[in-house]
Amino acid sequence: MYDEDELSLLEVETELESPLDLMEPLTNESEFPKPDPDEMLALLTDSQPQQRMLAARAFCDIEDARAIPHLINLLTDICPLVRVSAAYGIGRNPSPEAVEPLILQLNRDWNGYVRKGVVWALGNCRDRRSLAPLTDALKTDIPAVRLWAASALVQMVNISYEAVVGTMPPLISALVQDPVAAVRSNCAWAIGQLCRELPSNVIYATAIDALIQAFAEDVDLGVREDSKSALLGVGDTRGLQMIETLEQEGWF
Template sequence: MYDEDDLSLLDVEVELASPLDQMEALTDESELPQVDPEEMLPLLEHPEPQQRMLAARAFCDIEDARAIPHLIRLLNDTCPLVRVSAAYGIGRNPSLDAVEPLIEQLSRDLNGYVRKGVVWALGNCRDRQSLAPLADALRTDIPAVRLWAASALAQMAGVGYDVVVGAIPPLIEALVQDSVAAVRSNSAWAIGQLCKELPSNVVYATAIDALIQAFAEDKDLGVREDAKSAILGVGDPRGLQLIETLEQEGWF
């Protein structure tokens, strides 16, 4: 019996490991090459939910464009285990055709695990339509979904300059205000990834300021370290100088 309103089912402390962390492996790694897509494709339409789930999970390991229409349809499945498997399957087989169905499912699915899979898939699809729903998820959803929304926004780096600029403000807001340290850490990492795509302008400077503030002021050591890593990854001279100064002064 599934209680889809029980959002406490998601444990934030284990969400950083992998987007597939709550799903047991379909097979041992040594057996993965033996999974035959020709056998799995028909099972995506099987009347039994268990078979549909196993088939959808197979396409978390198999890349095959033929599965995409079936996986999109399974986003509406009555079984949440099928829906979450379909979302991760689309994440492994990203398609622009899946973006609108994913966005729609994100807005209406009551199951936190499903929404977490959906935001991961949206990030992998790398489409500008995903910016607004991912930003909204980062601001308003439960912690585990917010965590993956931050990571998904980092995937906007290659979509376009305007999309990168649009992704920075919600990430800064999360870095400064989110109550969960893991979400702040992921936001710091995502900002660092996006800053690499920005010229030295006011948006870039504002993002670096937020990273510097997190490095100097956040109460969580992990967040401070991730903000530092983001600054080092960008190679911003002002940020690097401040890190050196603070460390010489024994700030920590």
């Protein structure tokens, strides 16, 4: 769906951090108060892109429902820096009204940074409508966006059992098949988080099988370690036994 050359725009190695970690805070809370919400609300409709961007970024620190309609409008701003800031702002101020606009922007935005921010915001909105676009992003987008789609899908645990079940096939497929090790590692982490909330059924067993396979067979040591950590976190007896057996055989 998207050109893999876009990977040059995003450093995949750093994408396991929060999207907001790469954005310098507007203020140091230990020295300065947060921006004034009323002033920032006015700047969201400023004629200057720089002012709109700064205002949208301010709502990464401020929770104020009044900003949501303006942030939604800024998702289609001509400036990509404004769009990505708006996406992060919505992620901090999630709203059901923002879900459909976020999905539309995910499907049409050419900028990988913006799509990554949109994926993060969709996860934070914790809405069943996000499941299909997030799984599609995990399958088809550039590596940095695929990585964050895996993380965002963990939020389905806050929606319903059916939503969690819907996340497993694409996460398992990406864990086994994605060509980028960082994406596979994040899928292992996501599967481990979701397995903690599943009953012991066929979906759970299939997910544990995938983690065991990644631990035993993945060519990347980091993926194997993350799969091991996921299995240890779940505490599945079969997974723990496999870890013990392979380590006794000197697998690593």
